[in-house]
């Protein structure tokens with residue numbers, strides 16, 4: 016099957032070609048015809064399956080044919096990173112069809128608000144927004160959604176996890192009842208089904224073998240005490256051909272510590288977590304995408320929805336709290352049928368979580384022995400809950416009180432000295448444990464949302480004869496001259 020079989024507008028097909036897509040992924044094969052028929056859809060598809068194009072392509076096709084003179088499409092997303100990523104994809108797929116988009120997300124600078132206000136006043140074919148920030152603009156009266164035709168909720172489960180349910184319902188109440196609604200979610204807990212029932216009409220369903228990492232991912236576990244984790248990470252970085260790696264940790268307080276240790280080992284590493292300012296996060300993410308850093312250390316804020324190409328390795332520095340988070344984390348690699356390696360470090364406290372993951376993904380994860388000179392790691396016993404009084408000579412039991420990265424306690428003389436690429440210490444302040452335990456919406460606060468990267472002016476004379484030469488600058492659609500984030 017190729018994209019021609021969907022009978023898409025030729026401008027959309029040109030956009031698909033320019034993005035280098037040859038064949039639709041399974042979720043695209045299933046969802047595109049349903050969306051083209053203008054039916055409502057509930058799709059259970061995790062990130063990495065090509066879900067974004069699964070809804071963007073038929074919607075851009077629709078916009079190309081219908082030639083609406085109003086904002087026809089609203090895409091609600093949980094995070095600013097996802098909003099930006101979708102905006103970039105609209106720019107790619109929609110270039111030849113001259114489809115315009117605005118990304119609306121929270122920011123800290125007063126000027127951002129005004130930029131967004133101007134962009135929303137001018138309008139665009141597609142608005143991609145985080146719910147909180149959109150609500151704030153809607154309250155001011157200049158957001159025109161009264162003729163909306165298509166609503167997409169992307170990563171609906173994450174939006175609910177982040178506490179956006181009320182905002183979502185308030186926004187949806189203000190939209191026309193006659194519309195097409197598409198709900199994409201990586202998981203389908205009852206609360207998502209309930210939401211779907213409330214806001215969709217007679218939806219079709221697409222269910223992709225949910226919660227199983229893509230087949231191309233080589234998944235491995237190492238059983239290791241906390242103080243063995245950093246040496247093990249270093250060992251892996253030395254042994255394996257690592258083009259780009261994300262190291263996930265559940266704890267914000269670990270991020271800076273791991274980054275500092277990696278830098279001391281001589282690796283180019285940067286951290287990203289929700290306490291960082293918008294600019295810091297953006298810089299770190301962009302630097303990683305541009306291959307300025309080989310390693311990005313991140314909390315779960317990055318595990319869903321963020322599209323980073325050519326990621327060769329994902330390391331779970333600790334076992335995620337939820338089995339589904341494991342799937343999201345390892346889903347950062349092996350995207351769209353490429354291959355990747357996902358390595359998880361499991362300490363004696365987290366072993367009971369392994370079985371949950373294995374049950375969810377319906378396969379056993381290989382538990383590899385530690386390298387020879389590491390000494391013994393903890394024995395695998397998934398039935399045993401951790402005894403909090405533990406500790407022992409490996410320091411596994413109590414090390415979290417000191418940040419938990421196990422950073423300070425190198426167990427042997429491996430890589431003692433900094434190498435020639437050593438860089439200065441981290442610039443970020445160390446967040447507190449308390450903030451780590453806050454629910455996501457609280458912990459990330461307004462920082463989930465931020466200013467649009469570009470402002471695509473509404474342009475009903477959208478130049479349909481645009482040259483095929485792509486403008487490689489950040490905004491290939493009209494900018495309205497009112498950019499820019501510094």
Ligand code: AMP
Pocket residue numbers: 035036037038039040043061062063064065066067068320322324350351
């Ligand atoms: P998503 O699940 O939407 O986050 O997409 C995951 C990745 O797969 C992104 O890098 C997309 O650009 C890429 N992708 C999506 N669909 C295709 C396709 N049909 N062919 C090649 N790459 C794709």
